[in-house]
Amino acid sequence: MTDLVDIADGIVGLARDGEELEAYVARSTDTEVRVYEGEVEQLAVADSQGVGVRIVRDGRQGFAYCGTFDPDALAETVAEARDNAAFGEPDPAAGVAVPDGVVPPALDLWRPALADVPTADKVALALELERATRAADPRITGIESCDYADSRGESAVVTTTGIRLATRATGAELVAYSLAADGDDTQTGFGFSLGRDIESLDVAAAARDAADRAVRMLGATQPPSARLTVVLDPWVTAQLVGIVAGTLSAEEVVKGRSLFGGREGEQVASPLVTLVEDPTDARSWGASPGDAEGLASRRVPLIAGGVQDGFVHNTWTARRLGTQSTGSAVRGGFKSTPGAGCRAVSLAPGTAAAADLVAGVEDGILIQEVSGLHSGVNPVSGDFSTGAEGLRIRNGELAEPLREFTIASTLQRLLSDVAAVGSDLTWLPMSAAGLTLVIADVSVSGS
Amino acid sequence: MLDDAVIQRTLAAALRTGGDFAEVFVEDKRSSAAMLDDGRVEELSSGRDRGAGIRVVVGETTGFAHTADLSEAGLRSAAEAAAAAARSGGGGVREVALTRRDAPRPNEVAVLPESVPKGDKVELLRRADEAARGEGGAIRQVRARYGDSRRQILVANSEGLLTGDDQVRTLFVVSAVASGDTGMQTGYETVGRTVGFELFDRYEVEGIARTAARRALTKLAARPAPSGTLPVVIGPGGGGVLFHEACGHGLEKDLVDKGASVFRGKVGQQVASPLVTLVDDGTMAEEWGCYAVDDEGTPAQRNVLIEDGVLSDYMWDMLRCRKEGRARSGNGRRQSYQHLPMVRMTNTYLLGGQDDPADIVAGTDHGVYVASLGGGQVNTATGDFVFGMREAYLIEDGQITEPLREGNLIGNGPKVLLDIEAVGNDFAMGSPGTCGKDGQGVPVGDGVPTLRVKALTVGGTAA
Numbered sequence: 058m059t060d061l062v063d064i065a066d067g068i069v070g071l072a073r074d075g076e077e078l079e080a081y082v083a084r085s086t087d088t089e090v091r092v093y094e095g096e097v098e099q100l101a102v103a104d105s106q107g108v109g110v111r112i113v114r115d116g117r118q119g120f121a122y123c124g125t126f127d128p129d130a131l132a133e134t135v136a137e138a139r140d141n142a143a144f145g146e147p148d149p150a151a152g153v154a155v156p157d158g159v160v161p162p163a164l165d166l167w168r169p170a171l172a173d174v175p176t177a178d179k180v181a182l183a184l185e186l187e188r189a190t191r192a193a194d195p196r197i198t199g200i201e202s203c204d205y206a207d208s209r210g211e212s213a214v215v216t217t218t219g220i221r222l223a224t225r226a227t228g229a230e231l232v233a234y235s236l237a238a239d240g241d242d243t244q245t246g247f248g249f250s251l252g253r254d255i256e257s258l259d260v261a262a263a264a265r266d267a268a269d270r271a272v273r274m275l276g277a278t279q280p281p282s283a284r285l286t287v288v289l290d291p292w293v294t295a296q297l298v299g300i301v302a303g304t305l306s307a308e309e310v311v312k313g314r315s316l317f318g319g320r321e322g323e324q325v326a327s328p329l330v331t332l333v334e335d336p337t338d339a340r341s342w343g344a345s346p347g348d349a350e351g352l353a354s355r356r357v358p359l360i361a362g363g364v365q366d367g368f369v370h371n372t373w374t375a376r377r378l379g380t381q382s383t384g385s386a387v388r389g390g391f392k393s394t395p396g397a398g399c400r401a402v403s404l405a406p407g408t409a410a411a412a413d414l415v416a417g418v419e420d421g422i423l424i425q426e427v428s429g430l431h432s433g434v435n436p437v438s439g440d441f442s443t444g445a446e447g448l449r450i451r452n453g454e455l456a457e458p459l460r461e462f463t464i465a466s467t468l469q470r471l472l473s474d475v476a477a478v479g480s481d482l483t484w485l486p487m488s489a490a491g492l493t494l495v496i497a498d499v500s501v502s503g504s
Numbered sequence: 505m506l507d508d509a510v511i512q513r514t515l516a517a518a519l520r521t522g523g524d525f526a527e528v529f530v531e532d533k534r535s536s537a538a539m540l541d542d543g544r545v546e547e548l549s550s551g552r553d554r555g556a557g558i559r560v561v562v563g564e565t566t567g568f569a570h571t572a573d574l575s576e577a578g579l580r581s582a583a584e585a586a587a588a589a590a591r592s593g594g595g596g597v598r599e600v601a602l603t604r605r606d607a608p609r610p611n612e613v614a615v616l617p618e619s620v621p622k623g624d625k626v627e628l629l630r631r632a633d634e635a636a637r638g639e640g641g642a643i644r645q646v647r648a649r650y651g652d653s654r655r656q657i658l659v660a661n662s663e664g665l666l667t668g669d670d671q672v673r674t675l676f677v678v679s680a681v682a683s684g685d686t687g688m689q690t691g692y693e694t695v696g697r698t699v700g701f702e703l704f705d706r707y708e709v710e711g712i713a714r715t716a717a718r719r720a721l722t723k724l725a726a727r728p729a730p731s732g733t734l735p736v737v738i739g740p741g742g743g744g745v746l747f748h749e750a751c752g753h754g755l756e757k758d759l760v761d762k763g764a765s766v767f768r769g770k771v772g773q774q775v776a777s778p779l780v781t782l783v784d785d786g787t788m789a790e791e792w793g794c795y796a797v798d799d800e801g802t803p804a805q806r807n808v809l810i811e812d813g814v815l816s817d818y819m820w821d822m823l824r825c826r827k828e829g830r831a832r833s834g835n836g837r838r839q840s841y842q843h844l845p846m847v848r849m850t851n852t853y854l855l856g857g858q859d860d861p862a863d864i865v866a867g868t869d870h871g872v873y874v875a876s877l878g879g880g881q882v883n884t885a886t887g888d889f890v891f892g893m894r895e896a897y898l899i900e901d902g903q904i905t906e907p908l909r910e911g912n913l914i915g916n917g918p919k920v921l922l923d924i925e926a927v928g929n930d931f932a933m934g935s936p937g938t939c940g941k942d943g944q945g946v947p948v949g950d951g952v953p954t955l956r957v958k959a960l961t962v963g964g965t966a967a
Binding site: 093096097098099100101102103104105106107118119120121122123124125127130134137140141142144145146148176198199200201202234236243244245279282311312313314316392393394428429431432433435437438439440442443444446460461462463464465466500501502503504 | 538541542544545546547548549550551552553554555563564565566567568569570571572573585589590591622623626644645647681683687688689690723729731732733759762763764766842844877878879880881883885886888889890891892909910911912914915916942961962963964965967
C-alpha cells in the first residue's frame with residue numbers, strides 16, 4: 058500500500074518547474090479458477106501492475122503509461138508524457154486535481170484474510186457451484202463455464218498540486234453459465250454471487266439462479282409484435298441505469314453530446330425516478346474513498362423526482378463549467394486518462410416487492426436478459442433497441458417463456474414511461490445497482 | 505526478444521514437476537494514440553506493455569501465470585507458479601530443444617508508426633475535424649482518434665517450437681454529432697489495417713471524416729425503424745458481423761465441445777443456403793485480423809468453414825488439435841500476455857455470389873436495406889443473435905427510400921443461414937472490429953457482398 062504511494066512520489070519528483078504532474082499507480086493480485094465436469098480446467102494466478110503519468114504544461118496535456126514498476130521504465134514514461142504534452146492544444150481548463158478539503162470517507166472494502174485463503178478452497182467452491190447447479194434441476198444438462206475469481210486491487214494517485222490518495226479493495230465472485238435442455242431445445246442461464254471476501258459468497262443462491270434462469274426459458278417462442286408494459290429484472294434495470302448514467306457525465310454536456318445538457322430543473326423522467334451516484338456506499342461494487350484523480354468520493358444527486366438535478370464532474374469538466382468537481386473522475390485503468398462518470402449509481406427504491414409489481418400487470422413481459430446494448434442503444438440520440446428474452450405476464454401471473462424479440466423506445470421515453478419502481482435494490486458487479494422496474498408502452502418486435 | 509537458452513531453462517522449470525505441455529508467450533506491445541474532441545487536440549498518449557505468460561498443461565488442467573519481469577528469475581518464478589497451478593504431480597527433468605520456425609507475414613509494413621513524427625499524427629486529426637465540420641453547420645461536434653500499435657510476440661513451447669511475429673496496426677476513427685429539429689444524431693466511420701503509417705497514403709482522413717459527418721446528417725431526417733419481421737438486404741462490406749454472430753462464434757471448437765453451440769455435431773450437414781460459402785482467413789493481407797502466427801505460434805491459415813451451405817469444419821486452438829491429433833487451424837488468440845489463448849476468429853467473410861446487387865434490391869418489395877452494421881452479440885447455445893443498424897434505409901417497391909433511426913435486428917443463426925436467398929457479386933471487406941469473448945478483445949475483420957435474408961426481426965418502434 059504505502060509502497061505504491063512511494064512509487065508515485067518518486068514519479069512526481071521527476072516533474073520539472075512549470076509542470077503539473079499526476080502519477081497513477083495501480084497493482085492487483087488476481088486468482089481465476091475455471092472448472093469443467095468436476096476438474097480444474099484453468100487456474101491462473103498473477104500480479105499485474107502499471108503506471109499512468111499525466112503532465113500538463115501551459116495548458117497542454119500529455120499522457121504515457123507502462124506496465125511495470127521498473128525505475129528506468131518509469132523515467133522513460135515521464136519523458137514520453139512530457140514529449141506528448143508538447144503536441145496537445147492549450148486549454149485553460151486543463152490540469153490535475155487540486156485538494157478541495159473534502160475528507161475521503163473510511164470504507165471497509167479491504168479484507169486482508171482473502172490473501173491467506175488456500176487455492177484449494179477456491180477450487181472447492183467452484184466445483185461445489187458446478188455440482189450444485191447441475192443438481193438443481195434434472196433439465197440442467199451442462200455447464201458452459203463455472204468460475205471463481207478474486208482480486209486484491211490497490212492504487213495511489215499523487216500530484217504536484219498536493220493530491221495524495223491511496224485506495225484498496227478486495228473482491229471475490231462465483232459465476233456459472235448453465236445449459237438446460239429438453240429434447241432439441243437448449244436454453245442458457247447464469248447465476249453469480251459476489252462479495253468482498255470468500256465467506257460472503259453464496260453457492261446455493263448462485264446455483265439456484267443459474268438453474269432457474271435456464272430452465273424457465275425451455276420451450277420459449279417468439280412473441281408477436283405489440284406495444285406492451287415490460288417489467289425489467291434488476292439485472293436488466295442496472296444495465297439501463299448504467300446507460301442513462303453515461304449521459305449524465307458533465308464531459309458529455311461540455312462536448313454537446315448529452316441528452317440532458319441544459320435541462321437542469323426540467324422534468325426529464327417520471328416523478329418516480331430519483332437517481333443518485335454514491336460511491337461512498339460501501340455496498341456498491343464501485344465504492345471507493347476517492348476518485349481516479351485522488352479527490353474524495355461523494356454523493357451526487359442526478360435526477361430528483363424526475364427533475365434533472367446534476368451531473369458528475371471531474372476536475373476538467375468542473376473548470377469548464379465553472380463549478381466544483383464532484384469527485385467523479387473515472388479511468389479504465391493505468392492506461393487511460395481520467396474521464397467523468399458514475400461508479401455507483403442507483404435508482405431510489407420504491408415500496409412494492411417484485412412479485413407485487415408483476416401481479417399488477419395485466420398483459421406484459423418480464424425481461425430477464427437483454428443483448429446488444431452496445432449496438433442498439435445510442436446514448437446521444439437516445440434511440441434504444443435491444444434483443445431480449447423473458448416471460449409473458451398474463452393477468453398478473455408469470456406465464457410462458459419468450460425469446461428472439463426486441464424491446465425498443467428512446468431513453469427519454471423510457472424514463473418518462475416508468476410506471477413503478479421496486480423495493481428490491483440489489484448491488485451488481487457493474488457501476489449501477491438494479492431493482493425491478495415497470496415501464497409502460499414499449500415496442501416489442503417479434504413475429 | 506529473449507535469449508534461446510533462457511527460454512529453454514524457463515520451459516524446463518515449467519516442466520520440472522511433470523506436465524504434458526509448457527509454453528512461454530512473450531509480448532512487447534507499444535501503442536500510441538492521439539485524440540481530438542470539441543475542436544481541440546486533447547492529448548497524445550503512448551505506452552508500452554511487456555511481459556510473459558506461461559502455461560503448463562497437465563491432463564485436462566491448464567495452469568497459468570504471467571509476469572512483467574522478463575529477467576530469468578522473473579520468468580522462472582512465473583513458470584513455477586504456472587506449474588503449481590496445474591497441480592503437476594510427477595517429477596523429472598525434461599530438456600526442450602527449440603527449433604525456430606517462422607511463418608511469412610501476410611504483408612510487409614512500409615512505414616513503422618514509431619518512425620513518424622508525432623506532429624504528423626496530430627495533423628491528421630485537425631484535417632479530419634475541418635473536413636467533417638465542412639459538411640454543414642448542423643455538424644455540432646467531431647471526435648477523431650488516431651491509433652497505432654506494434655505488437656512483437658515470441659512463442660516457445662515444449663514441443664520445441666520457437667517462433668514469433670511483429671504485428672503493426674494503424675487505425676483512424678471519426679465520429680460526428682449532427683443536431684436538428686429531431687434532436688441529435690451520430691455518424692461514425694473507421695478505417696484500420698494491419699499496416700503502418702502508409703495507411704494514410706491510401707485513405708484520406710478527409711474522406712473518412714466526411715463519411716462520418718454525412719451519416720449523422722442523413723439520420724437527422726431518419727424515421728423510426730419498423731417493428732416486426734421483414735426481408736433485410738445487407739450492403740457490400742457493411743454486414744460481415746451478421747456471419748460473425750449468426751454462426752462464427754458457434755463454430756469455435758471450445759464452445760462446441762461444451763455443448764454450447766447449435767452447430768455441434770453438424771459437420772458434413774447442410775446448415776446454410778447453398779449460396780453460402782464462409783471463410784475465416786488469418787492470412788488475408790493487411791486486414792484487421794491477420795497475422796503471421798497466432799498467439800500459440802501456429803501459422804495463420806485460410807479455413808473454409810461452410811462450403812455451398814455444408815458445414816466443413818470448426819475453428820480450433822492448439823490444445824484441442826493436440827487432443828484430437830488433427831491439423832491446426834491457427835485460431836488460438838489472446839488479448840495480451842496476461843491472458844490464456846482460446847479459439848477466436850480472424851477475418852471472417854462470405855464469398856461473393858452471382859447476383860447483381862441492383863437486382864437484389866429491386867427484387868425486395870418491402871424491407872430494410874442496411875448499408876452498415878454496428879456490433880452484435882450472440883448466444884451460441886440457442887443461436888439467437890442481435891446486431892445493430894448503423895446506417896439503414898427503408899426499401900419500398902424495390903427502391904431504397906428513407907433513412908432509418910438506429911436499432912437492433914434479431915434473428916436465430918441456423919434459421920438465418922438457411923434464409924439467405926440472394927448473394928451479390930460485389931464482395932467487399934468491412935470495417936475493423938474488436939471481437940469480445942470471455943472478457944478478451946482481439947482485432948478481427950469481416951466482409952460480405954450484397955445479400956438478402958428472407959426474414960429478420962427489425963427492432964424498431966414504427967408499427
